Amino acid sequence: MTTYDEYGIPVGAYSEEPESLTVQAWRVARAFFLYRIRPAVQEKHSVLNRREWRVRRLFTLVKVLVVIWWVVLYWGERGAFNGAVESCSWDKWENWEDGANPHRLIFVADPQLIDPHTYPGRPWPLNPLTYKYTDLYLRRAYSRFQTVLYPDTIFFLGDLFDGGREWSTRTTTSPEKRYRHYGDDFWLHEYSRFGDIFFKHWGDGGMKPRPGQPGRKIISSLPGNHDLGFARGVQVGVRDRFNAYFGDGNRMDVIANHTFVSIDSLSLSALGQDSPQQVQDIWRHTTDFLENAKEQKKRLIRRELRVQQGLRPYPGFPHHDIKSEDLAAAKLPHAHNEVTNFPTILLTHVPLYRTPGTPCGPLREHWPPTPPPAGQPPLEHDDRNAIAVRGGYQYQNVLNREITADIAEKVGDIRYAFSGDDHDYCEVLHRGYASGGGGIREITVKSISWAMGVRLPGVVLVSMWNPVDAHGNSLSGDASKTIQTHLCLLPDQIGTFLTYGMLFGLTFALLLIRANLVTFGFISTTLPTTEAPLLPTSNPSTSSAEHEKAALASNPSAETPFSDPAHSSNSSTSSERGGTLQVRSAQARTRSISPASYALVPSTSQPPPSAASSKYTYPLVQHAGYYGSSEDQASYNNEKVKVYGHSNVVSTRVAKPKKKRRGWNLMFYELRSSLARVCVCGLVWYFWLIWRG
Structure with missing residues (x-):
């Protein structure tokens, strides 16, 4: 009992001596540390932990x-296409005198668009996929030529299609029966x-010509044996169709x-074979062209020089009458002044004849040169490195010797082919044919398609610079050095696919190792391994009967949330169930009992609750995290929760949580989930790249 003095002050309240300044200062310092410094340090440490957690989640x-x-x-x-084409930039290999403005040209050979003739009998979907990827490769490479190299002229050297010769016309049918329904x-x-x-x-890359160049030009009229056939296999109707859409295969351009x-040369190769009328119709057009080749070259050179001098290409017509019978034989007037031939470049789909075993040089991919003995020069006869001199159905690897000699003589002054x-x-110097110098230097151009048997497709870049005077004489002093060439290699598409395959194998292996480490507990996973609730919804160690007893003890006459008057007879059955969460309906939430029945506030008018029920005198959320014994948990997993309304059953559901994945189940789940995420993200990006070309 506290006693007070006459002034109302508790006796002994100020009996102790006041604290010294040192003690007070210590208390202030301690309070400052506890309530200012330590929270700040803990907050900073928490931020660092969150940042470290974010970094770990990021990587x-x-x-x-x-x-x-x-x-x-x-x-x-x-990147592979951009890098390959950019490595062929003109300024990286051109070597002209200062002030030169060369004309830049690209030779494209054998695109051979894949069609049913290429892989007959190949099942779906291999053929459509081959079409798609081959066309995509050609489109990407060709587009980079325009945007990166921006050539002034492009020449195609034949075999534009793979089965063009097989598709019937109105007057012809395919030589092979299985292709005759294609028209x-x-x-x-x-x-x-x-x-x-x-x-x-x-x-x-644009359509405007480069400074100092007359314009941009694409020429695709030269046919290949897959476009027309070869020799007697050429059908006039097929050739006429090709010429109607691409132009005459025999032509000259300055x-x-x-x-x-x-x-x-395909039609010309029928010359010398049996000569019925239909065979003569095949080769006659080309032989007529060759007969007039030298004179035609002179006329074109004169016209070009007149244009360069600012004159009209042709002189004016003579002012005299032409009789009607002479009109058909009349010719356009041409200048007849003497001019010097420009360097002549021959274009032919089939290579010129050479003796068997003539080596093609070190740039041949499929069969590189045979290494010579130590200290010896390269072999002059190398069957491994050479183009085989042979032929077969609708093809011949090189032209006949006689036809090659006839072309070289009638065209004349050929320097390059x-x-x-x-x-x-393949690069060969032909010294046995009439030429404009020390022989005809022939370059056989690689196919631009990755489906033609070469891992590294390519094109040949040509840079030409030949300033001339009014008579066509070269001002550089050496007409044999007016051309520079460069082999431009394209990406290895098969190697790219192999890279994808190896990366997939590495991805699978790493994710498999990760899945095993997660399974054995060496690392944690960020993927969910169970679908159970994060927090428990009840304590399974206490039965619903105990809840009811606790409520009835506080107010025996009231209806508890855990019982219904209409189902009071089931209370004994309910008491046998495990500790499941009893959910009340909206009507049951109305207070029909006093607040004291929940035992939230102790009351002197009520007896103290029993030990079993005293634990639940607070809301169940206060006990989140308590799961009880394993026996109670097993009983809980097998329990069905009945949800009651005021007097009727509303619904039932199974409150059985799924078990955590363990062992092989966890490993397969981790592998499948992580691999699916990588594949989905990669495929979305890959298809976007394909869709954008």
């Missing part, structure tokens, strides 16, 4: 693999496909003071 194995896939896919679908409609579809790849993207002579057909690179 998980799955996310790192996704980024790696994105980088590798971009390299394979974009003009299919050929026109292939022509449109060719145009979508090459003609449509010709202007990707470009950058060089004369380009294109020869339909470019051909296709072989699909691989």
Whole structure:
């Protein structure tokens, strides 16, 4: 009992001595540390922990693999093409005198668009996928030529299609029975496909000519044996169809003071065989062209020089009458002044004849040169490195010796020749034919398609610079050095696919290792391994009967939330159930009992609750985290919760949580989930790159 003095002050309240300044200062310092410094340090430490957690979440194995896939896919679908074409930039290999403005040209050989003739019998979907990826490869490479290299002229060297010779016309049928149901409609579809790849993207880099150049030109009239056939296999109707859409296979072009002579060597190869009328119709057009080749070259050179001098290409017509009977034989007037021939460049799909075993040089990919003995020069006869001199159905690897000599003599002054057909690179100097110098230097151009048997497709870049005077004489002093060439290699598409395959194998292996580490508990996972609730909804160690007893003890006459008057007879059955959460209906939530029945506030008018029920005198959320014994948990997992309204059953549900994944189940779940995330993210990026070309 506290006593007070006469002044109302508790006795002994100020009996102790006041605290010293040192003690008070210590108390202030301690309070400052506890309530200012330590919370600030803990907050900073918490921030650092959160940042470290975010970094760890950011650099998980799955996310790192996704980024790696994105980088590798971009390299394979974009970077490889950009890098390959940029490595061929003109200024990296051109070597002209200062002030030169060379004309830049690209030779493209053997695109051979894949069609049913290429892989007959190949099942779906391999053929459509081959079409898609081959066209995509050609489109990407060709578009980079326009945007990066921006050539002034592009020449195609034949074999534009793979089965063009097989598709019937109105007057012809395919030599092979299985292709006879393909007709003009299919050929026109292939022509449109060719145009979508090459003609449509010709202007990707622009259409304006470079400074000092007359304009940009694309020439695709030279046919290949897959377009027309070979020798007697050429059908006139098929050739006429090709010429109608691409132009005459026999033509001359003067470009950058060089004369380009294109020869339909396929039709010419029928010369010398049995000569019924239909065979003569095949080769006669080309022989007539060759007979007039030298004079035609002179006329074109004169016209070009007149244009360079600012004159009209042709002199005016004579002012005299022409009789009607002489009108058909009348010719356009031409200048007849003497001019010097420009360097002549021969274009033919089939390479010129050479003796068997003539080596093709070190740039041949499929069969590189045979190493010579130590200290010896390269072999002069190398069957391994050479183009085989042979032929077969609708093809011949090289032209006949007689036809090659006839072309060289009638065209005359040939310095360079470019051909296709072989699909691989080959460079040969022909010294046995009439030429404009020390022989005809022939380059067989690689195929531009990755489906033609070479891992590294390519094109040949040509830079030409030949300033001349009014008579066509070269001002550089050496007409044999007016051309520079460069082999431009394109990406290895098969190697790209192999890279994707190896990366997938590495991805699978890493994710499998990760899944095993998660299974054995060496690392934690950020993926959910169970679908159970994060917090418990009840304490399974206490039965619903105990809850009812606790409520009835506080107010026996009241209706408890855990019982219903209509179902009071079931209370004994309910008391046998485990500790499941009893959910009340909206009507049951109305207070029909006093607040004291929940035992939230002790009351002197009520007896103290029993030990079993005293634990639940507070709301059940106060006991979150308590699961009870394993026996109670097993009983809880097998329990069905009945949800009652005021007097009727509303619904039932199973409150059985799923078990945590363990062992093999956890490993497969982790592997499947992580691999699916990587694949989905990678495929979305990959298809976007394909869709954007």
